[in-house]
Amino acid sequence: MDYIIQILPSILSGLKMTIGVFVLTLIGSVPLGILVSLALRSDIYLLKWVMNAYVWIMRGTPLLLQIVFVYYGLSLANIMTLPRFEAAVVTFILNYAAYFAEIFRGGIQSIPDGQYDGAKVLGLSKFQTMRKIVLPQVFKIVMPSMGNEVVNLVKDSSLVYVIGLGDLMRAGNIAASRDVTLVPYLLVGLVYLVLIALATIIQRRTESKLNYYR
Amino acid sequence: MDYIIQILPSILSGLKMTIGVFVLTLIGSVPLGILVSLALRSDIYLLKWVMNAYVWIMRGTPLLLQIVFVYYGLSLANIMTLPRFEAAVVTFILNYAAYFAEIFRGGIQSIPDGQYDGAKVLGLSKFQTMRKIVLPQVFKIVMPSMGNEVVNLVKDSSLVYVIGLGDLMRAGNIAASRDVTLVPYLLVGLVYLVLIALATIIQRRTESKLNYYR
Amino acid sequence: MLEIKNLAKVFGDRVIFKGMDLTINDGDVLSIVGPSGIGKTTFLRILAGLLPADRGELILNNESLNISGDRQGAQVGVIFQDFNLFPQYTVKENVTLAPQLVKKLSKKEANNIADELLTNLGLEEQINQYPFQLSGGQKQRVAIARALAMKPGILAYDEPTSGLDAGSTERVIKVIKQLKEQGVTQLIVTHDLPLAQAVADKTFDFGTDVLRGGNL
Amino acid sequence: MLEIKNLAKVFGDRVIFKGMDLTINDGDVLSIVGPSGIGKTTFLRILAGLLPADRGELILNNESLNISGDRQGAQVGVIFQDFNLFPQYTVKENVTLAPQLVKKLSKKEANNIADELLTNLGLEEQINQYPFQLSGGQKQRVAIARALAMKPGILAYDEPTSGLDAGSTERVIKVIKQLKEQGVTQLIVTHDLPLAQAVADKTFDFGTDVLRGGNL
C-alpha cells in the first residue's frame, strides 16, 4: 500500500499523457470521421475511391507502424518533423477517423430517406440537413459501436511508447523494472479498467439521454 | 523473388492458421454476440448486470492477457487444460462476442417499435420476431461497424503467438530472424493488407446485396 | 364475447381516457369514432396487448386478458395506422410469413391464401414489390391482407381506408362484409362516415362514451 | 404560373405515367385525384425535386426547373403522405426549425408563427411533445404546420385529411382557404370529395388525364 502511494505520482503523470492522447484523438477523429463518411458516400467516383483507399490503408496496417511512419518516416523523407506528441495525436486521429468513418457511414445509411426529403422541401441546405437532421439521429444509432472504438482507443494509446512518450503503460514499465515487482503492472491494469469503465458509463449515459425520442 | 518463392510455403502454412482462427472466431462470436446483446437488453436485472460486467472485462483487459489466462491460467488453477488452438479460439470468441454484442445492441435499438408491434399482433414468438424480422434489418444497419471488428480480428489473430501457435506473423518472424532480412515482414504485411482488402470487399458486397430494400 | 370494463390509460400525467365500458358480441362490426388525438389508436393498442393499461379489465370469452402490455399470443389482429410492414420482405412474403411461421401452413397453402387476398384487394401487380416501392394506398391494403391472412377471430382496423380512393374503399368494404358473414368480430376506427354506415352494427364514440381529464 | 409539359416517369420497366400536361395559375387550388397507385405521390415528388422524371419539363414562372431529382432550394412546400417529421425535435421545434435556419428568422419570430399555426390546427396541447407521442391525425397536422411555416409560394398536400376527423378536416379547409386568399398556389392530392369540393378551383384526374402503359 505504501508502495502504491509512492509510485502513484509517476503513474498519474503517465495517466495525464494517456488521457491527453485519448481526448485529443476523440476531438479530432470524430469530425474527421464524419467528413470521411460523407466522402465515402459521395457521387464523385475519384473522391470515393481515394477515401476507400484511405480507410483500407488505415485499417489494414498496424497503428504502431503508422506512428513510426509519421514520426520518423516523414522526417527521414525531409517532409516534415513533427514534435513527438503532435505526431502521435495526428496519427491517432488519422487512424481512428477511418474506423469512425465506417461507423458513421453505416449510421447515415440507416436514416430513412423521408428525413432527407422532409429537410429538402423545407429548403435546408445539405450541410444543415446533415448537421440538424441526420447526424443527431446517427449519433443515437452508432453510440454502442463508437463505444467499441473508444475502448480500443484507451488501450491503443499505450502505443505511443514507440516514440518515447511517457504514458501510463510506460510509467508502469519503469516502476516495474526499477523495483523488480509486478505491482505497478497490476496498478496500471486497474487504471485502464477504470478508464474503460468510465468510458462505458459515459457512453451508456449518453445513450439513455438520447433515448428521449424514438 | 526467388527468396519469396522459397519462404512462401512456410508463410502459407502460417496463413492457414491465421485464417483458421479468423473463421472460427467469426462463426462463434457473431451468434454469441447476438445472445449477449439480447441479454444486455433484458429486463432481468441480474442477467443484465452480469452481461455488462462481461463486456466490461472483455473490452477492458488486453486480449493477449486473456489468451494467456485461458491457456495457462486455467490449467494452473487446475480447472481445465485446453489444447493450444482451442484455447486461442475460445478466447477470441469470448473477446469478440463482447464487441459484437455492443454493435448488435445498437442495431437492435434502432429498429422501430412498429416492427415489433407488427410481428407481435401476427402472433410471432419472440424468437421468430428476432430471427425473421429484427435481425435481418439489424445486419443491414451494423455491417459497416462489424467491418471494423472483422478488420481488427484479422490483425489481432497474430496474438496467438503468445501460446506458440504458428500463424502468419510468426512465420514471418521466423524467416526474418533466420535469414536476417526484412523481406518476410514485408511479405507478411502484404498478406495482411490483402486479407483486409478481401474482408472489406466482402463487407461492401454484402452491404450492397442487403441494399435491395430500404 | 369481448368485454371492456372500466378501462383507463394515462400518459405521463395526462388521463387519455378512463371509465371505458364496452361489450362487443361475436361477429359484431363496431365502428369507433372520435376526434383526432382522443385515444382511439391507444385503445386498439391496449386491446392488442401492445401497450399497458393503467386500470380496468379486458375479458375475452369470459377469460380475463393480461393488460400489462406484455401479453403473448395474437388474440386480436391489427391493421396499424402506419402499417408497420416488414421492409425486407416482398408484399407476398409480408402476407405469407406469419401463416407459415405461426400457423405452420405449407408455403403453398400460405401462397394460395395470399394470392386470393391480394387479388381481392387489387394488388396483383405488386406481389413482388418491396414496401418502399408501394404507394400509400397499396401499403394500406397490404397491411390489411397481412392481418387477414392469419384469420383472426377479432380484427381491429385503424383507419383502414384513410388515403384510399373510392374504388379501393369499395374493395375493403367488400372484405369486411365477407368476414362479417364468416362471424369475425371487427372493430373499425374510422372517420369515413360512408364506410361506417356501410358496415357497422354499432358505433362507439370516444368523444362522448369515455371519461377524460382529472385524475384516475 | 406553373406549367407541366409532357412529363413522364418510369419505375424499372413500368411506365407510371407519360404525356402529362398541366398548367396551374398562381393562386389556383388544384385537386388531384385518381385511384391508389396511379402515380399521384410520384408526381408530387417530382414536382418537389425529390425524384427524377424521365422526360418532360417543369416550368415555373417561365423558368425551366431541373427535373433530374437533385434540384436545390425549396420551390414547392410539401406535406408528405407519411409526414416525415423529425423525431428528435418537439412539435414546436419541427415547425420553427426551417424558418430559423432557412429564412433566418429570430427564434421569437419563428415561435410566433408556429404558435399561430399550431393553434389554428388545434395542436396547442401538443407543442412540446415529440413525434412518437402523437396520434396519427396530430402528426398529419404538424406536417401541415411545418410546411406552412415556410410560407411557400406553391404548396402541395398529399392526402392532407386522411385519418382526420370532421373537426380537424374543417380546420384544414379553413387554412387552405386562408392561403388561397393570400394567393398561394395549392395542389391537393385527395380522395376526400367534400374537401375537394370545398376548396378546389380545378381538378386533375390521374385516372383519365395522363397516359400509362406501353413504352416511353
Add this chain to the structure above:
Amino acid sequence: RSVHSQDTWRQVTADKTVVIGVDDTFVPMGFRDKSGKLIGYDVDLARASLKKIGLKAKFQPIDWSMKETELKTGHIDMIWNGYTINSDRKKKVAFSNPYHHDRQVIVTMKNQQINKLSDLKGKRLGAQTGSSGLLTYTEKGNSLRKIVGSDAQQYDTFDKALNDLQVGRLNAVLIDADYAGYYIAHEKDPEAFKIIQTNFGTDSYGVGMRKGDVTLRNKVNEALAQVKKDGTIDKISQRYFGTDNK
C-alpha cells in the same frame, strides 16, 4: 537537424544543449526514481561528462528499438544508454571510445544445482530479445548454445525473464552482469541467486552519434577521458554497481 553526413556541431550546440536518447525503463543505466526524476549510471555519467565540455544534457525518452532511427532523423543527438559497441551498429552510428565494459553472465537459482556452464545441458534458458547476449548465443557454433541444445526463450524485458526464473519456468537467464547485479541486489533474498561467468566476450559500452558529427565525437571523447581521470566515473559506478568502473 536531419542531415546525417554533415557535422551538425553548430546546430546541436546552438543552445549549449545536446539531446540524449535514453530508454527510461532501462535499469540501472537510465530510469526514473520514485519521484519521476531521471537517474542511472549513464544518465549521471552523461550529465557529468557534458558539463566538462560546457554542454547541458537534455534527456529524451525513446523506445529502444527506435534508437538508431531517432538518431538518424535528428530527433536525438546521441545514444548513451548501455549501448554496446558491435560491428552491426558501427555501420549505422559512430561510437565514442568505450567507457565501460560488461560481461554476459548466467543467473540461476541456487536450488537449481547449476554450478558451471556444462550443467546447463538440456535446461531452459531465457534471454532478452535483441540483447547482445542473445545475439552471441544465436551465432552459429556458439559453445553455450551447443551445451543447452535449444533456442533461448525470449523476453521483451529482463525482469520478466527473471520472474519466470523464480517461478521455475526457466532454469537460467543469460544476462548482462551489470543488470544481474542490480536486479539481485533488489531481491528480497539475494542469497538465493547464483551467478556463473560465461566465456562470451566482454561488451564495451560507447556513446553513439551520427557519423558526421566529428566535432561532437571528439568533444565527448575528451570529456570521457576527463571523468575517468578525476574519478567521477568510479563514483558513479559505485553508486549503481557497487564497484569501481570496469
